Structure formats: structure tokens, C-alpha cells
Amino acid sequence: MMKIRILSILLALVFISCKSVPPCPDELEIGNLGTTINTGMDDHLPVVYGDTLYFTSTREESDDKELVFMSPIIDGKFTYPVIDKNLPLNKFQKISSPAFYLNKQTGIEELYFAAINPKTKKGNRDIFVSVDSGNGWSNPVPLGYKISTENYESHPSLSSDGSILLFSSDRPGGIGDVDLYLSARQKDGSWADPVNLGKDVNTPKADIAPLIAPDGYLYFASKGYGGDSTYDIIKAEPVKKGSWQKPRKMKSPINTNFDESGPAIWNNMLILSSNRKGGCGGFDIYSFDLCGPVTIEGEIAGNGAGIPLNGIVGLYDNNKIKLLEQIISENGKFSFPVEVLKTYTLKYNNNCLANTALEQDITTPCNDTSSVKLQVKFTLPEEQNMFQTEEFAVPFFVTGYYKPNTSDNLEGLRMKFAYNIIGIADSTKFIEFPGPEYDELSLKVDEGITNVVENILKSIEQLTAPCTSGKNEITIHITGYADPRTLSDYSRYFEDDIDDEDFSIHIKRGELMSNELLSILRAFNTYLLIQSKLIDSEEYQNFLDKIKWEIEGKGIDDKPDVSNEMRRRVDIKISIK
Structure with missing residues (x-):
């Protein structure tokens, strides 16, 4: 050869x-x-x-x-x-x-x-x-x-x-x-x-x-x-x-x-x-x-939230090996001379972005008549954390049920079946009995909820950090979803009435169950679960007046090529404003 x-x-x-x-x-x-x-x-x-x-x-x-x-x-x-x-x-x-x-x-x-x-x-x-x-x-x-x-x-x-x-x-x-x-x-x-x-x-x-x-x-x-x-x-x-x-x-x-x-x-x-x-x-x-010289000229742009632009931009080859780096000052400008017809990755790191690196891939062109300046722009994202339960690749809810599949909630649901509170009458047959396969899955759900709690506490810490100067509120937005399978006309909400003025949620026992209502209940019960994990935290108590919760039910999850199990989920977005 x-x-x-x-x-x-x-x-x-x-x-x-x-x-x-x-x-x-x-x-x-x-x-x-x-x-x-x-x-x-x-x-x-x-x-x-x-x-x-x-x-x-x-x-x-x-x-x-x-x-x-x-x-x-x-x-x-x-x-x-x-x-x-x-x-x-x-x-x-x-x-x-x-x-x-x-x-x-x-x-x-x-x-x-x-x-x-x-x-x-x-x-x-x-x-x-x-x-x-x-x-x-x-x-x-x-x-x-x-x-x-x-x-x-x-x-x-x-x-x-x-x-x-x-x-x-x-x-x-x-x-x-x-x-x-x-x-x-x-x-x-x-x-x-x-x-x-x-x-x-x-x-x-x-x-x-x-x-x-x-x-x-x-x-x-x-x-x-x-x-x-x-x-x-x-x-x-x-x-x-x-x-x-x-x-x-x-x-x-x-x-x-x-x-x-x-x-x-x-x-x-x-x-x-x-x-x-x-x-x-x-x-x-x-x-x-063959080609004129190529220069990458870049700019870091703010998002209007006052986050400092200071950071580091690294230039990497297509094997992810760092070739050059530049320290970014408050003007946000940077420049790299590069070879033609090569693929590079630019990575921008800013300590105020919670260890999130912004990346762009660039393939440099060839111009045999002149030099080339490639303009690149990084815009700082909104300060937020997005938690999506589908990332854990396990169903976060049992079919028809609205409390997250944590170990404790799973045990409580099985007790309801054992005492014939649900599963006998036509009004509750839409709820799946959780088999043994859920035992191992519940550990992943426990991990996911712990992850959300830790991220909320980290966001609270950032309220006092220099990076978030001028920001004074954390918003936690929870969105619930259901899979597309329809519920029968006999399906009813079977637990105690809910009258929550903060979220304007009013649900009566015996109310007709639908996918829209199911998605709201999933978001609301996820909030109750996370709140119960935070309530004993001193940091959380000290910033209660700066934390805003939002609950939303989106009904059916219409994402393509997703299994029904993975459609039973919630999204949680944590934003510092």
C-alpha cells in the first residue's frame, strides 16, 4: 500500500x-x-x-x-x-x-x-x-x-x-x-x-x-x-x-x-x-x-442583562485540539489568523455563564484574488437553566397519573391500588398500575428532581455574585405534558380539591379528566415536590421573596418521533432576571 x-x-x-x-x-x-x-x-x-x-x-x-x-x-x-x-x-x-x-x-x-x-x-x-x-x-x-x-x-x-x-x-x-x-x-x-x-x-x-x-x-x-x-x-x-x-x-x-x-x-x-x-x-x-490569507474576526455581544463580556475564546482544530486562545476584554473583540480550507471550532468561556461554553464551527474559504475576513459573533444567552425530563430517557409519570415517579410517589400510588382507591371504578381505570419495571426507573426520577433542586440553589447563590449585578429575581417555570392517547368520558380527577390562588388553579374532585388537565396537574405536582425539597433550605428561605414560580399545562406533547412514555414529562426553566 x-x-x-x-x-x-x-x-x-x-x-x-x-x-x-x-x-x-x-x-x-x-x-x-x-x-x-x-x-x-x-x-x-x-x-x-x-x-x-x-x-x-x-x-x-x-x-x-x-x-x-x-x-x-x-x-x-x-x-x-x-x-x-x-x-x-x-x-x-x-x-x-x-x-x-x-x-x-x-x-x-x-x-x-x-x-x-x-x-x-x-x-x-x-x-x-x-x-x-x-x-x-x-x-x-x-x-x-x-x-x-x-x-x-x-x-x-x-x-x-x-x-x-x-x-x-x-x-x-x-x-x-x-x-x-x-x-x-x-x-x-x-x-x-x-x-x-x-x-x-x-x-x-x-x-x-x-x-x-x-x-x-x-x-x-x-x-x-x-x-x-x-x-x-x-x-x-x-x-x-x-x-x-x-x-x-x-x-x-x-x-x-x-x-x-x-x-x-x-x-x-x-x-x-x-x-x-x-x-x-x-x-x-x-x-x-492558492488562496489569500484568512482571518477570523469576532465579537462577543451582550444580552442587555449586564453580564461582563470578559472571558476566553479558544481556537480548536477538527480533532478538538486547542491551537490558540485569546483573553476577551470588555470590548468583546478577538481575531485569529487561520489556514484556508480547514474546519475550526471556536469556544467562548465566561465564568458568569455557569460553565456553559458557546461554540461555533467554521470552515475557512479559499479566495485566490484577495484576503478574506470572516466575521463571527457570539451573543450571550439569557441567564437560564433548562431541565427537560426526557434527557433522563425514562418515563417521569405513569400513564394517566400526575405525580412524578419518585420512589416515594411510586409506593404511594401502589398503596392506592392495594386499597382499591383507584383501579376498580371506571372513573380511575385510566391510571396505569406501576409494575416492577418502574422500581429502577424511579431512581432516575429521584436523581432528576435532586438535579433541579441543586440548580435552583446555585441560581440563588448567583443573585449575590458580581456576574448578576442588577438582577434580583429567579423565575422557575414548569411546563407539563401528556401523551396523545385520549381518555374516556368516564375518567375523573379522584383526589382532594385544589384551590391555589397563586397559580389560579381550581380543580374539583370528580372533574372530567383530560390531557389538558393532566398536563396542568403534572406541572403543579412537580412544583409541590420540588418545593418540599427546598423548604428546609436556609438559602431558599432567605430569598423566598425573590423567587417566582410559574405553572403551565401544554396538553399533548406533539414532538415527532418520541415514544408515548417519553411524552409524559415536564420541562423546568430556571431564569435569573
Whole structure:
């Protein structure tokens, strides 16, 4: 596989390090990779696979043949190229640079290249494929009659996911001398009939050496966009997979009045071959920054509640490793220089947000004509804690009942069944008898109620903290829900009357039971339970006049894809205002 081949090449470097190379000019043209890569012969058609540069060359080691060489990129630097003797393509005549695809699910590696087909009388150039399943490369074969025809086919290139094959061909029915074609991989692994990329991409002249970058942009070389007879590097923005906007010619120093071809991309580097002046001779390999610099500029915005903005913003890579951090002052501003075409996570921490971190994921763009400043904004949330019983993944209420399934309430409900207080008359048959499966579930409910009580006490502590200066009230809002199953017309509320003026709740014994009433009773009884856990707390007693309770019944929980058991629930929101 690729790692093994790279190791063999690194060993070979020891033996060729003293090999003389033709000197290049003392002052090379900007972007020229110098004698590490280039010679006085043609070095062109670069391709990058993983961290390895491949290109074709007619240098001394090739014995006057055009062969593919490889240069492992180590610590961001190119190493001296050697012939990869493991690749079967060097046995062919007039080869192109390779195109690779590794299927990560199967571990099978695919190699595509163009070369003279030795089995045809005409000796035309076809596209070949070879696979490596772990035992070395298979014997290359032409890629079927749909791709390899009696005409010229060359410059194969695959999308990063292996689903699209691009190549150049002069087959009949095209738009110009040589056109770009696209073939999509079928479900059975075969390639569909190629489709000409059309007049929006192809020109009446030659269009060759296509590349689909990881961000979907199309790069290729063309004689039809520069107004002269030389090849230029062309770029097109994606519209959707396999479709692009009208291409444009890239600017200097990428393009000159000479030939540029074989675009390849490695990180933020555009690699190409050119026969421009100032090189080592013939075609040389050049590299340029593909994109302008990118800066993330951010702002922390308040929520009008007077919470200080001071905190820390961290910049993390896609492996969640912290790269940089900045301390945020009261102006709330921050800035990070970042790499292009990378995904980052920004995390903002503020001690006044009760250990809650605000996060945003950002993928940095590439703009080859200017620098980019990405504007990011974090807005402080309202100071509140939301407790949702569904997060505990257990039913918080028995079917038809309204007291939370704590251990004590569960025992009390079973006693009502045991003494035939409920379950006999039609008016109470809507209430489920709690079987033994509820015993273990009740421990989770106990834990949930304890969690709410602890959060309320923490909120009380925050009333005296500097972060909440100017705030003087805690609001606890409890919302009850029922599952969508209907109750019979015989169903009745069977316990003592409720007359609570604070919440304007007035329920008479024998009142018709409905899902709306059931949801109110669940919210109200949850309040009574939490209140009973808080009543002996000195902190709670000291701030009774600053705590406001709100009760609401929402009726049926209409969340999609939720089981009936999980719809029997309450939400509890704790806010500091």
C-alpha cells in the first residue's frame, strides 16, 4: 500500500543523496521548486496523493523515456524524486501522471493513468486501471469501451470520494480539439457513459489535465481562455456535484505568456508545470499559494442583562485540539489568523455563564484574488437553566397519573391500588398500575428532581455574585405534558380539591379528566415536590421573596418521533432576571 511504498522510497534516498543534478539558475523564477525537483529536462504534470508529489519526467534516470517519479513531502518540504518501481504504469509508453483513489471501507486502492495501448494497431492513448488489494498492483487493463476508445484519452482525475472520473479526449462530437469529459461511478462500481462538460467549460481549443479539488472547485489547463496559443490554468466554482459555473483564467504569477499545465493542490499550495523563462530547462514544477490569507474576526455581544463580556475564546482544530486562545476584554473583540480550507471550532468561556461554553464551527474559504475576513459573533444567552425530563430517557409519570415517579410517589400510588382507591371504578381505570419495571426507573426520577433542586440553589447563590449585578429575581417555570392517547368520558380527577390562588388553579374532585388537565396537574405536582425539597433550605428561605414560580399545562406533547412514555414529562426553566 501507499505507506509501504513511501518507506521504500525514503530508504532509497540514502543511496541517491550524492547524485549530481543539473544546476538551475542562481535566481530562479518565483515559485520554481529548484534542483530538489526540477532538472534541465521536462518535469511536468504534477499530481498530489496523500503527502506525496508525483510527476512525469524525461530526466537522466529515465533513460530517455517519460517516467513517473515520486517525491514524499516531509515536514512541508519536497524531497528528492525517485522512480516508484512498484507502480505498473512505468512499463508503458507515453504515460500520464497517476490518479489514485483509496476506498477506506474495503482498503482497496485504485490507480488510473493514460498510456499508449500496446494491443491496438493504431497505438492510441487509452486510460488504464490497476487495483491493489494488499498484495501489490494488478495488471493494468483499459478502462472499458465507454472510456477508452479508438481516439485519444488522457489525464484521468478522480474526485476525493472516488465517485467522479474526469479525463480529456478528442473523440467525435466534442466542442474543441480536446475536451473534458465526466463519468460517474455506478452502484456496481462500473463507470457510466462519459458526458462532455459542455460549452460552458470546454472551448474550441484544447482543454486538458482536469482536477476536482476537495472543496469542489474545478481546475484544468486550457488554450481557449488566454487569447493566445499557450495553456493556462483555469478555475471554475462548483454549482453542484459534477457541475460548475463559467470558468475563469487565474491571475499572475500562476499564469504567464508561456504554457502552464497539470494543476495539483496540496493544502494551500497550487502546484503546476510550466516552460516559462527562468527555470531549470524545459518544463519545471512550480508552486504558489492558492488562496489569500484568512482571518477570523469576532465579537462577543451582550444580552442587555449586564453580564461582563470578559472571558476566553479558544481556537480548536477538527480533532478538538486547542491551537490558540485569546483573553476577551470588555470590548468583546478577538481575531485569529487561520489556514484556508480547514474546519475550526471556536469556544467562548465566561465564568458568569455557569460553565456553559458557546461554540461555533467554521470552515475557512479559499479566495485566490484577495484576503478574506470572516466575521463571527457570539451573543450571550439569557441567564437560564433548562431541565427537560426526557434527557433522563425514562418515563417521569405513569400513564394517566400526575405525580412524578419518585420512589416515594411510586409506593404511594401502589398503596392506592392495594386499597382499591383507584383501579376498580371506571372513573380511575385510566391510571396505569406501576409494575416492577418502574422500581429502577424511579431512581432516575429521584436523581432528576435532586438535579433541579441543586440548580435552583446555585441560581440563588448567583443573585449575590458580581456576574448578576442588577438582577434580583429567579423565575422557575414548569411546563407539563401528556401523551396523545385520549381518555374516556368516564375518567375523573379522584383526589382532594385544589384551590391555589397563586397559580389560579381550581380543580374539583370528580372533574372530567383530560390531557389538558393532566398536563396542568403534572406541572403543579412537580412544583409541590420540588418545593418540599427546598423548604428546609436556609438559602431558599432567605430569598423566598425573590423567587417566582410559574405553572403551565401544554396538553399533548406533539414532538415527532418520541415514544408515548417519553411524552409524559415536564420541562423546568430556571431564569435569573
